[in-house]
Amino acid sequence: MSLFDIFNVAGSALNAQTIRLNTTASNLANSESTAGDASKVYRARHPVFEAMMDDTATDDQQAAIGVRVLGVVESTTPPAMRYEPQNPSANSNGYVYMSNVNPIEEMANMISANRSFASDIDAINTARDLLLKIISMGH
């Protein structure tokens, strides 16, 4: 692990946090989506992160070499029903299924992603400053 590796490690984290922000935006945009069928209604999506490990290193030398998105899972919370007979997507009983997005949870997720993104940018800037100083060493 050298100073140059920091760009890869923090870069992978920036990528992962961007995917998280994307799913949050998608969830918030669809928080009011409705459908007449429980299986067709929008469900909140969340990315699952996994640490990328250097398999060649022994355990006492092993630092993560980044983070990746293992997959995006859909929330299993049952969607709420609402009586809206005038809604074009209502079923025969006049009910529509609401998406199971929890806007408060999404906002908290967004702030957390934002904070993590900022600290990763900080790490990149620090590594860059140090490398520039090392390059100009002795001048």
Next chain:
Amino acid sequence: MFDNIFGIHESALLLQGERLGVLTANLANADTPGYKARDIDFAAVLGQAADEQAPLPLRVTQAAHIVTQSADMPAAELKYRNPYQASLDGNTVEMPVEQAAFSEDNVRSQASLMFINDTIADLSLAIMGS
């Protein structure tokens, strides 16, 4: 003669770079479930490097001679961080702790760089004589 002019700062800088990488990995995995934060016991590893550096490197004049290393990258053993408060998903990264360690390492690196730069300035002053 110039083998050891930078003293401990040469290996210190290498170790600080290494530690910065480990801390960045912690920051990157701040939201990864089950990730265990790691760190280098800086004082222990640098102390070991200082001990190893104390004897002067042996001069090699024949192929059969054993080459001794000076100011080599100290073997950095990674330890697991003890979290102040364990989180439910098994992640032990605590953002304030990591960021504090990161800043500390940054300042240490800058200090080492400054010492090295000053040594170079002193030497060039001695060489140029002006």
